[in-house]
Amino acid sequence: MSIIHVPLKELFARQPWIADYFATHAIDATPFMTMTFAEAADALDDDRFSELGTDRAQFVSDFVLFVEQMQGLTLASRPRIRSLTVQPGRDKDGMPEPEGVTLCTGKVTAVVGPTGSGKSRLLEDIECLAQRDTPTLRTVLVDDRVPTDDARFCTEGRLVAQLSQTMSFVMDLTVEEFLTMHAESRLVTDISGTVSTIFEQANALAGEPFRRTHPVTGLSGGQSRALMIADTALLSAAPIVLIDEIENAGVDKTKALGLLVSAEKIVIISTHDPLLALSADQRLVIQNGAIRKVVATSDEEPRELLRLRQMDEVFSKIRNCLRRGESIVG
Numbered sequence: 001m002s003i004i005h006v007p008l009k010e011l012f013a014r015q016p017w018i019a020d021y022f023a024t025h026a027i028d029a030t031p032f033m034t035m036t037f038a039e040a041a042d043a044l045d046d047d048r049f050s051e052l053g054t055d056r057a058q059f060v061s062d063f064v065l066f067v068e069q070m071q072g073l074t075l076a077s078r079p080r081i082r083s084l085t086v087q088p089g090r091d092k093d094g095m096p097e098p099e100g101v102t103l104c105t106g107k108v109t110a111v112v113g114p115t116g117s118g119k120s121r122l123l124e125d126i127e128c129l130a131q132r133d134t135p136t137l138r139t140v141l142v143d144d145r146v147p148t149d150d151a152r153f154c155t156e157g158r159l160v161a162q163l164s165q166t167m168s169f170v171m172d173l174t175v176e177e178f179l180t181m182h183a184e185s186r187l188v189t190d191i192s193g194t195v196s197t198i199f200e201q202a203n204a205l206a207g208e209p210f211r212r213t214h215p216v217t218g219l220s221g222g223q224s225r226a227l228m229i230a231d232t233a234l235l236s237a238a239p240i241v242l243i244d245e246i247e248n249a250g251v252d253k254t255k256a257l258g259l260l261v262s263a264e265k266i267v268i269i270s271t272h273d274p275l276l277a278l279s280a281d282q283r284l285v286i287q288n289g290a291i292r293k294v295v296a297t298s299d300e301e302p303r304e305l306l307r308l309r310q311m312d313e314v315f316s317k318i319r320n321c322l323r324r325g326e327s328i329v330g
Contacts, residue, residue, distance in 0.1 A: 003067055004038040004060055011037070017187065021066050025052055025059075037063060081105065081143050081159065081239050084266055086126065089138035091290035092118070097136070099291040101284055103266050105239070108257055110277040111270040113286030119270040122286060123242045126268065127160045128152065136289065161238035163228055163246075169216040175199065175227065176212040182235055194235065201259060202230035205251045226251045233263040243269045246276065254279065254309070275312055278305040 003011070008029060011018050022029040027048075032040035041060050049055050054062070083104050088097035103109050111119045121136060129140045129147045142151065142159065151159055171178070179195040188194045203209045206226035210219060219227065229251065232241055241260055246253050246269055253276055260267045269276060277283055278301050285293040321328050 003064065004041075005036045007034060007036055008040060009033045015067070018067070021063055081266070083143055084126065084240060085141040085144065086122070086291070087139040087141065088291070089125075089130075089132070089134075089136040091136075091288045093288065095290075097138070097290040099284075099294050101282075101291060101294050103240075103268060105266055106261055106264050107282070108261060108267045108269065108280040110280035110283045111268060111286060112272070112277050112283050115272075117286045118289035119286050120244060121289060122284070122291070123162065123244060123268065123270055126240070127162050127242060129159070158238055160240045160242060161232050161236050162242040162244070163225060163232065164244050169219070169224065171216065173216055174213050175210065175216055175219075178216050178227075179231065179235075182231065186235060186237070188235075198227075198230045198234050201234065202227045205229060205256050205259070207251065222251055226256075229256050230259065233259045233265070238265075240266045241268070243267070245270055245272065275305070275308045278302075278308065 008018075012029075012033070019029065027044070029040070032043060035043065038060065041056055041063075044056070044059075046056075049059060052059070083102050085102045086100050088100045091097055101109070111122055113119050118136075121134075122138075125134050125136055125138045126140060128134065129142065129152045130136070130138045131146065131152075132139055140147070147159070169178075173181070176195060176199070179198050180191060183191045183194045199212055202223075203226070206223045208220065208223060210223050210227075216224070216227070225246075229243075232238070246256060253273070257267065257269070257276070257279060269280070271277055278297060281297055283295045283297070284291050285295065318328050
């Protein structure tokens with residue numbers, strides 16, 4: 001049954017935001033609640049449509065489009081993908097790129113290489129779902145298919161979310177107001193519970209805790225990244241997450257990766273940190289603008305990872321002592 005033939009009372013109960021369509025057109029829906037939308041449209045006189053600068057047919061078709069767009073914002077409708085494939089392009093000298101790679105849902109891929117080798121360029125190619133239209137001439141496939149123009153260029157329902165090295169907020173909101181606004185835009189049912197969960201996870205990642213009442217513009221770089229990592233994992237619809245040098249974010253990087261992977265996302269991190277590189281399922285070695293090698297994390301490497309984590313804990317304790325003004329001697 002078409003949505004325009006469902007009684008308004010039933011529509012409002014299932015999707016309360018439909019009231020916004022009537023409010024936008026300055027129409028009181030109360031007298032029409034026992035009618036279907038189509039019947040309500042027929043009940044309005046032609047003068048009312050003239051005042052609105054539209055006609056009855058356009059009013060109905062705009063309503064159908066409004067409902068489709070709003071339903072596309074819900075977390076339940078978030079795009080689901082299984083894999084992302086980067087097909088080889090060219091290196092900085094114009095020579096064929098030796099390797100391509102396939103990235104899978106629930107897996108972490110680390111992008112490693114010297115500064116200036118082309119790690120960020122690879123992330124940019126993935127972000128725009130390149131189709132031989134970037135300097136590298138790479139092609140990116142989604143589930144083994146060429147992505148549609150909507151998937152590449154539409155601002156709604158984007159497949160890729162990127163967390164850059166530097167982040168700053170420009171809106172005058174508290175942390176709670178920011179999270180609430182995002183939850184409302186995703187038509188979340190339990191807004192309060194969702195906000196609480198994201199806030200708690202963000203504070204678990206941040207080096208310095210912050211409050212719900214803290215202005216987002218007053219967050220430090222690490223706090224901002226912790227907030228956005230938690231928000232991206234738990235509220236963003238994007239199934240692909242790109243992170244540029246998370247080790248510089250001042251967050252608990254191990255917990256951050258675990259949170260993102262648990263959300264069944266494809267996670268790609270550009271990093272110089274051996275701890276992060278070994279925590280990934282595979283490593284892309286970038287040299288001279290090209291993927292030179294794809295290395296799967298071996299069964300033996302987790303033993304080295306455990307040793308590195310123990311060393312990292314020691315450095316973390318020393319770092320925290322120095323931050324508190326304590327001596328590391330004695």
